[in-house]
Amino acid sequence: MGATKVENFTNKHNAIALMAKALGHPARVAIIDYLLKVNSCICGDIVNELPLAQPTVSQHLKELKNAGLIKGSIEGNSICYCIDEKAIARLQTYFDNISIKLENKKQLLLIIK
Amino acid sequence: MGATKVENFTNKHNAIALMAKALGHPARVAIIDYLLKVNSCICGDIVNELPLAQPTVSQHLKELKNAGLIKGSIEGNSICYCIDEKAIARLQTYFDNISIKLENKKQLLLIIK
DNA sequence: ATTCTTTATCGTAATATTGCAATATAATAA
DNA sequence: TTATTATATTGCAATATTACGATAAAGAAT
Numbered sequence A, B: 001m002g003a004t005k006v007e008n009f010t011n012k013h014n015a016i017a018l019m020a021k022a023l024g025h026p027a028r029v030a031i032i033d034y035l036l037k038v039n040s041c042i043c044g045d046i047v048n049e050l051p052l053a054q055p056t057v058s059q060h061l062k063e064l065k066n067a068g069l070i071k072g073s074i075e076g077n078s079i080c081y082c083i084d085e086k087a088i089a090r091l092q093t094y095f096d097n098i099s100i101k102l103e104n105k106k107q108l109l110l111i112i113k
Numbered sequence C: 001a002t003t004c005t006t007t008a009t010c011g012t013a014a015t016a017t018t019g020c021a022a023t024a025t026a027a028t029a030a
Numbered sequence D: 001t002t003a004t005t006a007t008a009t010t011g012c013a014a015t016a017t018t019a020c021g022a023t024a025a026a027g028a029a030t
Helices: A011-022 A026-038 A043-049 A054-066 A085-112 B011-022 B026-038 B043-049 B054-066 B085-112
Strands: A040-042 A070-075 A078-083 B040-042 B070-075 B078-083
Touching: A011 A054, A011 A085, A011 B011, A011 B026, A026 A040, A026 A043, A026 A054, A026 A070, A026 A078, A026 B011, A026 B085, A040 A043, A043 A054, A043 A078, A054 A070, A085 B026, A085 B085, B011 B054, B011 B085, B026 B040, B026 B043, B026 B054, B026 B070, B026 B078, B040 B043, B043 B054, B043 B078, B054 B070
Parallel strands: none
Antiparallel strands: A040 A078, A070 A078, B040 B078, B070 B078
C-alpha cells in the first residue's frame, strides 16, 4: 500500500495526472514562470532565482523534464532548458474542454427551465 | 527537511501548485472526468466507478475540495459533489496565458530573423 | 428505538517526495 | 595536465501521500 495504483486508471487520466503532478509544487511552477520570462536558461540561473540548493533545483528540473513540460539541450558544458509547448498545449486543451462542457451544461439547464 | 518550503514562494505559484497537485493523481482526474459526465453525484457513485475503497475515495474527494476543484452540498444523508467552475477557470486562464506568451515569443523570433 | 445507508475519520503500513551535503561527471579554461 | 565551471547523482533524514480496515457520525427508513 501507499503507491498509486496507476495500472487501474486510463492512459488519458494517467497522462494528465503526470503533467499536473509535475506542476504540483510551487518551485516547479516558479521554474515554468521563469522560463516563460527568459525563454530559455541554464540550471544555474534557476538556482540563483530560487531559494533552493543546486541539487534540489536539478531534481525539480528532472521531474519537469520527465513529465514532458520542459526539454533540455546540451550547450557546451551547460544545459539549456526551455518549455515544451506540446505539453502546455495538451493541458490547455484539457482545461478548455472542461470549461466548454461545463458551459454547455449550464446553457442546457437554462433552456430546460 | 522533506516538507515543501511554501513560505518561500509567491501566493500565485502556491495557488497554481495547490490546484495542480490536486489533479496530480489519476484517481482524482478520473473523479473530475466522472463529475463532468454526470454533472453531480454522491461519494458512493464514485466508489462504484473507481477501483478504490470508500475511505480512499473519500480522502481524494477531500483533497479535491480542499484545492477548490469541487464543492459538496449536503443532500439528506449523502453529499452531492460537483465541479467548482471557478478553479477550472483559473487553471484554464493560467494555461491560456502560457500558450499566448509562448506564441508571442515565437512570432517575435520569426520577425527578427 | 432500531436498523440501514452514506460519508468521514482514525490508525497504520507501504511508498513517495522534498531538500541538501557530499560527491561524481563532463565539458571548458588555464 | 590541472583547475574551473555546470549539472547530475548518491545517500540520507524529515515529511507527505496513498490505500484500506475498522469505526464513528448522522440522517433516513422501518
